[in-house]
Amino acid sequence: MPRLASITTAVAILAAGCTLQPRYERPAAPVAPAFPAGGAYGQQPAASGAESATAATPAADIGWRDFFADARLQRLLELALKNNRDLRVSVLNIEAARAQYQITRAALFPSVNAVASGTRARTPANLTASGRTIAAEYSVGLNASWEIDFFGRIRSLSDQALAQYLSLAESRKAAELALLSSVANQYLAMLAFDDALAVTRATLVTAEESLRITSLKFDVGTGSELDLRQSEGVVEQARANLETEARLRAQAENGLVLLVGEPLPEDLPPGLPLNSQALLADIPAGLPSDLLTRRPDIAAAEQLLLAANANIGAARAAFFPRVTLTGNAGTLSPTLGGLFKPGSGAWSFAPQITLPIFQGGQNVAALDLAQVQKRIEIASYEKAIQTAFREVSDGLAARGTFDNQIKSLERFTGSQERRLVLSDLRYRNGVDSYLSVLTAQNDLYSAQLLLINARLQRLTNLVDLYQFLGGGWIERAGDTPRPADAPADYSMTTPAPAPGTASP
Structure with missing residues (x-):
């Protein structure tokens, strides 16, 4: 017995510890060690006022309620996290991946089944030695089977399933951050249209007043029909x-409404106009290497790379023998009543070793496929890093230029307003034609729209940069980050405990 116990222990240790997976090494980030500086990047905003409390705080540590100060927008973000259908699909995909991982991991352990069976058969008398034509057999017992994972095939498949689960969890985290960004940007776009x-409307009122004056001039004979028709055209264009x-x-x-997942409630709190949206602007970009821990899409790509690495281990293990232990123990009797009588015990033990000899190149091709898939995932992981670097760099370039652009557009709009006033005065006093008024009105309208669009672009850029730097996962600064597979709304059904710890 001691010898048998020691053998069993050695087998269990060998089965648990052996793996043919390649040693994983994270690929080097194929980007510059720092984000671009100077030029368009040299005018990054400094913290002031309410922002000073969060100055130099990484985006991942700033809660979305701290970033979005508009109470109306905060309520819409709450509803989106609760109701958005794409996010629900992401949660369900995680649950499916968790179940698949548990199915794969279960193969590491022995399977035991309780079995009861009974058979009755008739054999022709001339084919039986005993002369009995009716034979019966009844059995009750336990069947057990176990594939001893000497070379880590099942463990590699289990690691692959776990990595795929964690990748989906990170992808769901990325989907939540993208949802927050999309809702905020759509809300800001709606304010810009307001x-x-x-x-x-103000342009239309001005145009209608100009039409009234032009019509009076035409009626008394001091104005031309050309001025009248031009004025009518401006009114119709403004109406269009x-x-x-x-x-x-x-x-x-x-x-x-589509992003929020339900019609906008009537009791939403009052919101802020576009020009009063006080989004945090002084969020440090840090280093590109920080994106590896902040960006869930990069973490998801790395988990897929880990899954491909584990798959190589399973493909390598297919070249080696598979050892399976099967056995059963119970009672066996020709009559139902004799199943549990003394002497009816029965057992069998059937170890099996399967050694691949000729597979028509299947195992070689499977290993080649696994290695190619790993190279594909390496390229995808590197592309995810490059994409993140580009997104952050673009956001920094925009953040460094929008403030000065808006100031210039504000001055430009003011000059066009004054130009319209002067042109209108010159026209009323007969010094200039109505064409100068028409041109001034059109230029002022265009300048006002350009200013609104620039303000919108500045705000959406700040929202996107917050997302690109990994912000939006916590609700308030100081909160403990949730695991990547945890839902944002705890009133929803909470998933079962995760099989592995997804990086926060």
Whole structure:
């Protein structure tokens, strides 16, 4: 017995410890060691006022309620995290991957089944030695089977399934961050259309007043029909622009409803106008290497690389013998009543070794495929890093230029407003033609729309940069980050405990 116990222990240790997976080494990041500096990147905003409390705080440590100060937007983000259908699909995909991992991992352990069977058969008398034509056999017992994982085939498959589960968990985390960004950007776009509608209405009022004056001049004979027709054209163009802006505003709200996952509630708290959205601007970019821990899409790509690495171990193990132990123990009797009588015990033990000799090149091709898939995942992982580097760099370039651009557009818009006033005065006093007024009105309207668009782009760039730097996973600064597979809304069904710890 001691000898048998020591053999069993040695077999268990060997089965648990052997693996043919290649040693994993994280590929070097194929990007520069620092983000670009100077030029467009040299005018990054400095912390001031309310931002000073979070200055130099990485995006991943800033809660989305701290970043988005608009109470109306915060409520919409809550609803989106609860109701968005794409996010629900991501959660269900994680549950499916968890179940698949548990199925694969179960093969590491012996399977034991309780079995009861009974058979009755008739054999012709001339074919039996005993002369009995009816024979019966009844059995009750336990069947057990176990593939001893000497070369780590099952363990490699289990590691592959675990890595795929963790990759989906990180992808779901990335989907949540993208959802927050999409809802915020759609909300800001809706506010921009509100501003564009207000500008268009004001332009229409001005155009209608100009038409009234031009009509009076034409009626008394001091104005020309050309001025009248030009004034009418400006009014109709302004009306057409108003319909366009109203349509775009309605479509923007429809897009927001889709992202939120339900019609916008009537009791939403009051919101802030576009020009009063105080998003945190002084978020440090850090180093490109920081993206490896902040960006869930990069973490997901690395988990897929780990899965491909584990798959090589399973493909290598296919070249080696597979050892399977099967056995059963119970009672066996020709009558049902004699199953549990003394002497009815029965058992069998059947170890089996399967050694691949000729597979038509299947195992070689499977190993080649696994190695190619790993190279594909390496390229995908490197591409994810390069994409993240480009997104952050673009965001920094935009953040470094939008403030000065908006200041210039504000001054430009003010100059066009003054130009329109002067042109209108010159026209009313007969010094200039109506064409100068028409041109000034069009230029002012274009300048106002350019200013609104620049303000919108600045805000959406800050939102995107917050996401690109890994922000949005925690609700408030100081919160403990959730595991990547944990839902944001705890009123929803909470998944079962994770088989592995997904990186926060």
